[in-house]
Amino acid sequence: MANKEEKADEKQSSWKDFIYNPRTGEFIGRTASSWALIFLFYLVFYGFLAGMFTLTMWVMLQTLDEHTPRYRDRVANPGLMIRPKSLDIKYNRSSFSEYKNYVQHLESFLYMYNDTLQEANVPCPDGIYYDQDDVEEKKVCQFKRSVLRQCSGLADTSFGYSEGQPCILVKMNRVIGLRPRGDPHISCTAKRETPLQMQYFPAEGKLDKSYFPYYGKTLHANYVQPVVAVKLLLNEEDYNTELTIECKVEGSDLLNSDDRDKFLGRVIFRVKVSK
Structure with missing residues (x-):
């Protein structure tokens, strides 16, 4: 022990x-x-x-630029999107409650395009790039919503939804420094045998060069990208039928047929309007 x-x-x-x-x-x-x-x-x-x-x-x-990303190889070509923010637009033209959200989305999106706000921006000459590389404070070219005419929401506050001929706004995503060659414009087609009648605002769906290049959110704080309004002129035969519509950027060097990215230079959406 x-x-x-x-x-x-x-x-x-x-x-x-x-x-x-x-x-x-x-x-x-x-x-x-x-x-x-x-x-x-x-x-x-x-x-x-x-x-x-x-x-x-x-x-x-x-080595980095405060306003421009160093590597932008994945966004060299812009994508397309639409407003209202839905790729599946369905509603009854006689029911305001069914298309009310679409109208509100369009009105909210176009607020920055109001003519009174755009008066503070610069009226730029058409057809030429608005280069401002040597200017510290970048100016913004005017894009008044009144240019969208029947799809501006000014004369028709329902943007055509109440009459069964809805307006779709097509916009191109912003890419810093982009200078598209040629004459870029938006062209839309319905995926069916017979063509669908449409109206474009501005005329011919033009994306004018004066809105390029874009210099980034910091330098181009009040920048608004150009939009194209597409008014779908539906008739009696088009109602109660789901329509698949594809819009592309045409007339330029921008890509629009890459099978790996269905939003690269194009956008596909569906519309069904009931009576």
């Missing part, structure tokens, strides 16, 4: 000595000077790593 008690005391004493040995002044097997040297080493080591990381980040940031 005495031997067992002595061994237990020795183990407890050795454990205590490992934590702190009063004879040698060691704490967890090291003296205070040893711990100080280790702490100093890691302080210098991690300080050096932090300094290297900070310097590397600073050098990298010097």
Whole structure:
């Protein structure tokens, strides 16, 4: 029994000595000077790593443009989208509650295009790029919603939805520095044997070059991209039938037939109007 008690005391004493040995002044097997040297080493080591990381980040940031992403290979060509923000438009023309949200979406989207707000912008000459590379504060070309005529929501606040001939606004996504060649315009077709009658505003679905290039959200804070309104002239035979419509950017070097991306330079949506 005495031997067992002595061994237990020795183990407890050795454990205590490992934590702190009063004879040698060691704490967890090291003296205070040893711990100080280790702490100093890691302080210098991690300080050096932090300094290297900070310097590397600073050098990298010097190569970046504050307003333009360095690599934009995935958005070299813009996509198309429509307003109202739905690719499946279905409603009964005699029921305001069914098309009310579509009208509200269009009105909200066109708020920045109000003629009174656009008066503050610059009337740009048609057909030429509005380059402002050497100008610090970029100006914005006027695009008044009145240009959209029957689809402006000014004379007809329902945008044609109440009469069963709805307006669809087609817009091209913004791409910094884009200068489309040729004469870009929007062209829409219905995927059926017989053509569907449509009206375009502005005429011929034109996307004028004066709205390009775009310089980014910071430099071009009040920029509004050009839109094309497509009025679907549905007749009695078109009602109660789901129509699949495809709109593309034509007449330029912009891509519009990439099978891997159905929104690249084109957009497909469905419309069904009931009487």
